[in-house]
Amino acid sequence: MDHAITPEVANHVLAHYGRGGYQAGSFTEQIIKAIDMADVDNRDKLAHGFPGYVAAVVAIQYDPNGVAHLKAIAAGEQVAA
Numbered sequence: 001m002d003h004a005i006t007p008e009v010a011n012h013v014l015a016h017y018g019r020g021g022y023q024a025g026s027f028t029e030q031i032i033k034a035i036d037m038a039d040v041d042n043r044d045k046l047a048h049g050f051p052g053y054v055a056a057v058v059a060i061q062y063d064p065n066g067v068a069h070l071k072a073i074a075a076g077e078q079v080a081a
Helices: 007-016 026-038 041-051 049-060 066-074
Strands: none
Touching: 007 026, 007 049, 007 066, 026 041, 026 049, 041 049, 049 066
């Protein structure tokens, strides 16, 4: 499974959390909301279809450097592994 966070994904997740970026379309925003609200089991299920979004949401929620990391990806300065 590819967990790479693209610049587009980083921008969408940053916008969802009010940290910059740009807003996703309505369907994608609903996916981000679902990931944001999901418990661990359901988040793992969502990761099968939306691995980059799940990785980005987990980063912004749990990594103290998550916002900076996503901003670097969004700016094309860093690539997520």
